[in-house]
Amino acid sequence: MRPSSFIAVVGILAVTSFLCGETAIRASESVAANDPALIARGEYLARAGDCIACHTAPEGKVFAGGRAMPTPFGTLYTSNITPDRDTGIGRWSADDFYRTMHEGRFPDGGLLYPAMPFASYTKVSRQDSDAIYAYLLRIEPVSQKNREHELQFPYNNRSLVLGWRTLFFTEGAFKPDTQKSDEWNRGAYLVEGLGHCGMCHTPINALGGNSEADAFKGGLIPMQDWYAPSLTSNKEAGLGTWSIQDITDLLQKGVSARGVVYGPMADVVYNSLQYLSDADIRAMAVYLKSIAQDSPKPVVSRLPHAESSLLVSLGKSVYESDCASCHGLRGEGKPPHYPPLAGNQSIQMDSAVNAIRMVLNGGYPPGTSGNPMPHGMPPFSVSLSDDEVAAVVSYIRTSWGNTGAPVSAAEANQLRAAPLQ
Template structure:
């Protein structure tokens, strides 16, 4: 009997604690506050447009060929589909009745106007670092765009992930609220870059591995990981054996971010979309500041340097790969993989080719791809897809060849890996 009472008392205490946490995390609707007038200064709106582009808001909140910021886009997650909301200033279906205070609270805490906890697909864990002044500018810009009356679509998440109360646990484990605080030991340029990369740029969302709960640890930030449901690998920015930038020039990093190509590399896949929608609009000064911060990320090369894995490849596979390369690839990338940068990337010594996971080079051979068309590179050179020309054995052989030829230190690719990725191609 005494033991049962102890258990009952413990459950009551836990329930009270959960209720307290729920009350604190769901503060409800803020008191009615004044909305910004229609005459918000052009300067403030222009600043907000720039910052909204830095945050890449359009990428999620706009359906392909749909009205800007009207929402409705499906965002696939391992738990089901989320549907992105309308953030135009429509009073009924958008944010037209919001106040700057409510918008800032959403950005800063991940709590919506009505007290609803937001799913972390909205990068509030990064946006929490955005200053109140910048949040107000973004809000002023959003209030200036044409209102679109388009109702928001309900999420389609499996049980129990459709229960928002579970987000209390996620937030406890993975969310740290707080505006960006400059590091007095660093330069103003470094701090500006850190603010953009860690805040509006939310770069860690892709370049940090997530666990089964969709969370990531700050201690593993920028160490690389698969992008959920996109089947691209975002390489580590802290390892010179992946995309670590320790031996890059600041100008080369800035070019990659703002232009999409540099003499050291080219962006494809999801990163090409980020450059197209967002980073190409950064000023030269902000692109350089981001490069300065990224270059200064601590490098974590703990493993010994890899050696060539060519000895692991059978002669027949190597010969098949060589023949495919000569017939399909050498015209652009050169017989020795030296490329023609920045138009055609170097393959010899290219760490994006030799990373532990071969996902990206396999996808490039199957899908092809273009760097983004940017203001500084409006007519980029692209790579055609080969999925309709090469079978799985040939793709595996040519990717294996470029991963081990010319002193490259990648590992062989097997046919099953190619087959798995081919299944993801659109029909």
């Protein structure tokens, strides 16, 4: 055989092999996509990842994208992840989907903006990624083009994401801690990976990034004016002193004997956590309890002679008139529906944003299967002045042994215009 003929035969065999391999891959994906168990697992994992919260616009079709995501750099719009072949992910392979989750890149190599939590999703296993992909292929396709982002210059230059990735993104996989139990490692995988809890509960710097050293140390959520408290400090949302039952109740029901979730966290419980299994919720509770740290400091009020101050006197009057019927004269509450305020660490944090917002805007914990008829808190933004809001929040933060600092009328006024979330 002449060399040219040999090369031609080899070329034909290579192409044939490639095509057969591609066909085999597609066939394998087709089989996987029709596996009911895999699809059901994918639906569960998509819930764990709270995909619906971002990829479904208000009044929009499920997973069709188009949700506005305001950032300090402009507005991003989420993408269509339904299996529509022209506007969604219908032409993606399982490899394409995994690359997007794991590397933060589109199938063509384009860079995702980090509003997509690929820095957390990089820890998601290939098996779990494939299951989510199989589920998404089975949902109703929606023909809806992705909306162009509205970013300020120079942030509309997507190549700048390369610099962000260099500073803040490390591609990797979840690595179990061999010194910990399987349950602890499962909880860590869910919290650090699919649950992407660090997206809110880790402080974000001016470049929109965060440091691994500051993981779960809390911070203000940009553009939302809610404070995501530290999960590592028992002075904030650290759960080291909570029982596992109280933690699981909070995560799964939205209410517990120790507290209630409101604001963005209520959405997380409603869209995601209430659907997780008891075993997974318990695993998350075990992990979260373990990362909390004690902060042994003497309980001393930060407002000297609080009871005699004019600010707190006004606050006490407002509290007894508008708050005591639910939360008790001594802040003891009526758990689980009306949380205690005395000794409530979320009331005493350095940031008073959440306490002020609750007085101004009120709100409801999520309606869940474990708490289908939640009791809400009425808004007082119309009936109370800035001075009265500041006074009652100051009273709550400095009474019954609480050691928070008083707040000003200016702080209350600033948060009146905060977006309702």
